Amino acid sequence: MDRFVWTSGLLEINETLVIQQRGVRIYDGEEKIKFDAGTLLLSTHRLIWRDQKNHECCMAIPLSQIVFIEEQAAGIGKSAKIVVHLHPAPASKEPGPFQSSKNSYIKLSFKEHGQIEFYRRLSEEMTQRRWENMPVSQSLQTNRGPQPGRIRAVGIVGIERKLEEKRKETDKNISEAFEDLSKLMVKAKEMVELSKSIANKIKEKQGDITEDETIRFKSYLLSMGIANPVTRETYGSGTQYHMQLAKQLVGILQAPLELLSPEDLVNACKMLEALKLPLRLRVFDSGVMVIELQSHKEEEMVASALETVSEKGSLTSEEFAKLVGMSVLLAKERLLLAEKMGHLCRDDSVEGLRFYPNLFMTQS
Amino acid sequence: MAMSFEWPWQYRFPPFFTLQPNVDTRQKQLAAWCSLVLSFCRLHKQSSMTVMEAQESPLFNNVKLQRKLPVESIQVVLEELRKKGNLEWLDKNKSSFLIMWRRPEEWGKLIYQWVSRSGQNNSVFTLYELTNGDDTENEEFHGLDEATLLRALQALQQEHKAEIITVSDGRGVKFF
Numbered sequence: 001m002d003r004f005v006w007t008s009g010l011l012e013i014n015e016t017l018v019i020q021q022r023g024v025r026i027y028d029g030e031e032k033i034k035f036d037a038g039t040l041l042l043s044t045h046r047l048i049w050r051d052q053k054n055h056e057c058c059m060a061i062p063l064s065q066i067v068f069i070e071e072q073a074a075g076i077g078k079s080a081k082i083v084v085h086l087h088p089a090p091a092s093k094e095p096g097p098f099q100s101s102k103n104s105y106i107k108l109s110f111k112e113h114g115q116i117e118f119y120r121r122l123s124e125e126m127t128q129r130r131w132e133n134m135p136v137s138q139s140l141q142t143n144r145g146p147q148p149g150r151i152r153a154v155g156i157v158g159i160e161r162k163l164e165e166k167r168k169e170t171d172k173n174i175s176e177a178f179e180d181l182s183k184l185m186v187k188a189k190e191m192v193e194l195s196k197s198i199a200n201k202i203k204e205k206q207g208d209i210t211e212d213e214t215i216r217f218k219s220y221l222l223s224m225g226i227a228n229p230v231t232r233e234t235y236g237s238g239t240q241y242h243m244q245l246a247k248q249l250v251g252i253l254q255a256p257l258e259l260l261s262p263e264d265l266v267n268a269c270k271m272l273e274a275l276k277l278p279l280r281l282r283v284f285d286s287g288v289m290v291i292e293l294q295s296h297k298e299e300e301m302v303a304s305a306l307e308t309v310s311e312k313g314s315l316t317s318e319e320f321a322k323l324v325g326m327s328v329l330l331a332k333e334r335l336l337l338a339e340k341m342g343h344l345c346r347d348d349s350v351e352g353l354r355f356y357p358n359l360f361m362t363q364s
Numbered sequence: 365m366a367m368s369f370e371w372p373w374q375y376r377f378p379p380f381f382t383l384q385p386n387v388d389t390r391q392k393q394l395a396a397w398c399s400l401v402l403s404f405c406r407l408h409k410q411s412s413m414t415v416m417e418a419q420e421s422p423l424f425n426n427v428k429l430q431r432k433l434p435v436e437s438i439q440v441v442l443e444e445l446r447k448k449g450n451l452e453w454l455d456k457n458k459s460s461f462l463i464m465w466r467r468p469e470e471w472g473k474l475i476y477q478w479v480s481r482s483g484q485n486n487s488v489f490t491l492y493e494l495t496n497g498d499d500t501e502n503e504e505f506h507g508l509d510e511a512t513l514l515r516a517l518q519a520l521q522q523e524h525k526a527e528i529i530t531v532s533d534g535r536g537v538k539f540f
Binding site: 314339340342345346347348349354356358359360361363 | 373374377378379381382384385386388389392393396430431
């Protein structure tokens with residue numbers, strides 16, 4: 001609650017009123033305070049609260065002070081609320097109703113409803129950040145209000161105050177570091193809302209999904225790495241990015257990679273052969289995909305697999321993998337290929353799947 | 365008994381009891397199964413069987429090896445035999461079948477050859493005489509089961525070499 005400053009409630013030049021709502025109570029953290037019935041106004045720059053009974057009691061918080069906001073649904077005997085998390089007040093803050101507060105958030109309780117629409121508008125203002133484009137002059141932030149100005153202190157109190165200011169500065173740095181996160185969270189909420197809106201429109205056939213909504217939705221998907229949600233591009237017409245990646249893949253196979261989506265990796269691999277690189281993508285009948293050296297001849301490997309199986313009489317994929325020193329998945333693929341080529345046959349029972357040399361063909 | 369019967373090498377080969385996915389391998393496997401079924405039934409003088417019997421018979425169930433051919437695969441083997449002319453379903457539900465280690469046409473040929481050789485064309489025989497008469501003691505078709513015999517004679521009938529007729533106590537055949 002120490003972030004509020006007294007204000008006349010008059011809007012500045014460039015400042016526009018967005019929405020207002022009667023019957024709003026303010027909480028300092030979880031604590032009820034005396035500001036129990038007021039009109040809450042949202043402008044492009046600030047959140048203003050004016051006491052319904054005493055119009056002179058009017059205070060505001062700049063929107064830039066808000067880290068992020070949350071909704072709290074109404075309950076039995078409880079009104080819906082908006083929780084507003086705040087940055088620490090700057091050292092240069094003008095006087096307000098509270099000198100200090102242990103809480104870094106306030107709650108706005110909508111006793112006469114209106115929470116949903118207010119929340120929506122507030123989210124919008126926080127995303128658009130119009131106050132950044134339309135500065136208002138500081139001097140019009142007035143000192144009017146029943147409280148006196150800040151007292152400058154010296155001596156021990158002065159030292160204490162300096163320590164307090166240093167703490168606030170640290171706090172502010174931390175909050176700034178989390179600003180991106182707050183922006184992300186606002187965007188995430190936006191995306192969820194947009195998705196819900198589209199889903200509802202589809203469900204209830206409530207009119208068309210606007211082009212704007214579609215564009216916004218696609219841009220969200222793009223930022224998540226889903227290039228084209230409507231049609232899948234075939235690897236034949238692959239993007240520049242995948243081509244570059246394919247070339248790089250050869251060099252960086254051993255080195256730790258930065259985060260790379262499996263889809264990107266597969267698309268890049270699909271281009272290996274076309275780009276005449278020494279690696280290539282191979283797809284087995286089962287759908288399993290592997291990267292192998294161009295020089296690698298799986299068919300030759302099959303001949304040696306047959307030798308190994310014959311030596312041991314019969315082998316499961318796991319046994320073969322262990323013997324040869326390869327992954328069970330690849331071991332199975334090799335044995336299946338050998339079976340396909342007619343070198344091995346299978347014994348499938350409750351004991352598991354075993355491969356034998358194909359005596360059906362070799363023995364009369 | 366089964367002990368005197370000589371099992372083929374495949375019978376001791378576990379993959380024999382798994383229907384092979386490789387088409388060429390499967391072909392060899394099925395051929396081996398067909399051969400085994402026919403020789404088994406011939407030795408045990410078994411001319412008919414139910415599918416349930418087959419499942420539990422040592423023919424498809426090698427207890428020592430702990431492998432048995434699953435019923436779906438047994439059906440595949442039986443279908444192969446039917447296509448080759450060695451098997452005939454005795455009911456619509458395909459629950460029991462006639463198994464003929466020699467195809468009816470082949471039996472018909474043997475019988476007709478004997479009839480001609482012994483100059484008995486235009487003779488009439490009861491079915492019993494053919495399979496159990498002293499005259500046929502040394503013939504291969506001696507002791508042949510009636511169902512198979514009937515089909516053999518039907519094959520000859522198609523070729524107008526014989527005609528199945530009714531005689532005093534059953535059925536008989538006239539050869540031309």
